[in-house]
Amino acid sequence: MRTGGPASRRPPRPPTPRRASDVALSVEATTIPDLLVVRLPVHEDNRGWFKENWQREKMLVLGLPDFQPVQNNVSFNARRGATRGIHTEPWDKFVSVSSGRVFAAWVDMREGDTFGATFSIEIDPSVAVFVPRGVGNSYQALEDGTVYSYLVNEHWRAGESYPALHLADETVALAWPIPLDQADLSEKDLANPRLGDVTPMPRRRTLITGAGGQLGRALAEAFPQAHAVTRAELDLTDTEALQAWPWHEYDVVLNAAAYTAVDLAESAEGRRDAWAANAVGPTVLARLAREHRVTLVHYSTDYVFDGTVEEHAEDEPLSPLGSYGQSKAAGDLATTTAPRHYLLRTSWVVGDGKNFVRTMADLAARGISPSVVSDQLGRLTFTEELARATRHLLTSAAAYGTYHVSNGGDVTSWADVARVVFELSGRDPSDVTPITAAEYAVGKELAPRPTHSALDLTRLRATGYEPADARESLASYVAALQRP
Structure with missing residues (x-):
């Protein structure tokens, strides 16, 4: 696996799919309990596009928890193949893309019968995902200049540790579109443990x-x-x-x-x-x-x-x-x-x-x-x-x-x-x-x-x-x- 490298080694970039502007706002369940996919209407014209990225009133009616976000974080990924995770935070988050596309994957790291369950989906500006506390998340940029943001309902605290999982764990076997040996990874993520060595996050x-x-x-x-x-x-x-x-x-x-x-x-x-x-x-x-x-x-x-x-x-x-x-x-x-x-x-x-x-x-x-x-x-x-x-x-x-x-x-x-x-x-x-x-x-x-x-x-x-x-x-x- 590389932690950087020349652009010539990157696979060719596929075209960005066109987003439909008439998609209705909806919330969908996934294979991980409480992990929810949100379909967002994106309104496009010759100037660009607009969306309601977080609309509390409408989304609560459709079943999204009222998770009370207190902080908004933005992640910029300069090159296609930038891969982050798998990180498990002790708070809920609402993840969406502002520019580009990402392959996103989650692993349930909570103690219980669903420990190790996975879900993955490609996210562009028309898709957002609600990630409950204790579910590990990871993202791989599929385009240069990808930007994704996430709302969280607790302020980040220095020195707090929580479970992490190796991106190449054989047990969960996530299907990365860009092979990890061709992706950009951090040294910290390369040192994450396998699932068998992870202590599950206790439920509240x-x-x-x-x-x-x-x-x-x-x-x-x-x-x-x-x-x-x-x-x-x-x-x-x-x-x-x-x-x-x-x-x-x-x-x-x-x-x-x-x-x-x-x-x-x-x-x-x-x-x-x-x-x-x-x-x-x-x-x-x-x-x-x-x-x-x-x-x-x-x-x-x-x-x-x-x-x-x-x-x-x-x-x-x-x-x-x-x-x-x-x-x-x-x-x-x-x-x-x-x-x-x-x-x-x-x-x-x-x-x-x-x-x-x-x-x-x-x-x-x-x-x-x-x-x-x-x-x-x-x-x-x-x-x-x-x-x-x-x-x-x-x-x-x-x-x-x-x-x-x-x-x-x-x-x-x-x-x-x-x-x-x-x-x-x-x-x-x-x-x-x-x-x-x-x-x-x-x-x-x-x-x-x-x-x-x-x-x-x-x-x-x-x-x-x-x-x-x-x-x-x-x-x-x-x-x-x-x-x-």
């Missing part, structure tokens, strides 16, 4: 915050490959710790961290803690999600509403009654500033930990007959259901935004739930005495609570998801509590 991971809570534990079980951290490992109230976290390693954050002591949030100390965890933490996460192109999933509550509407839709104006609800409402607003976000509001959460159902089951087992509020209405949400809905929204590529999530079935009162728990525990349901919220509050310092907590699940169902019936899930949950 899912991070679960608040893994010590009921929801966090359910999410960790539903996403076994995720990195689940407790507050001791990552405290959302510590803005310096959040800023120092290696966010470039993640593409999804499931934020289950929250301050949930509703009544204590009314105290001076509790109010500060609630706002730090429920408002400031999500605000910082949303900013980091914007900077690092992370999908942020944040979990909220029916307490952001005053409960005067019998069933709450996603677009109902926020109207929290107490400090806890106010802090969660602030977190909701902050979350929506992340371009890729799912804000999941839920109600009456039951999981692996202290909760109303577990308390009622314990009272039933100990022969205690409680008085339970009968004029607060809603639906239970089991953490397994919330985790299942989370996975559905992520894997189905549902539209970003706000969704209400709970189990399905009839709206009930807390007293109704308690009676069912007693019945499932072998106790007489009539042992539960219904009382009003006002009667229950006598002599207690309680935060205000919404009377109506039921959430409208229409938007969630429109994504193809059907929530499990709350009564059926309750029976399964109580049965699991009774097993030794």
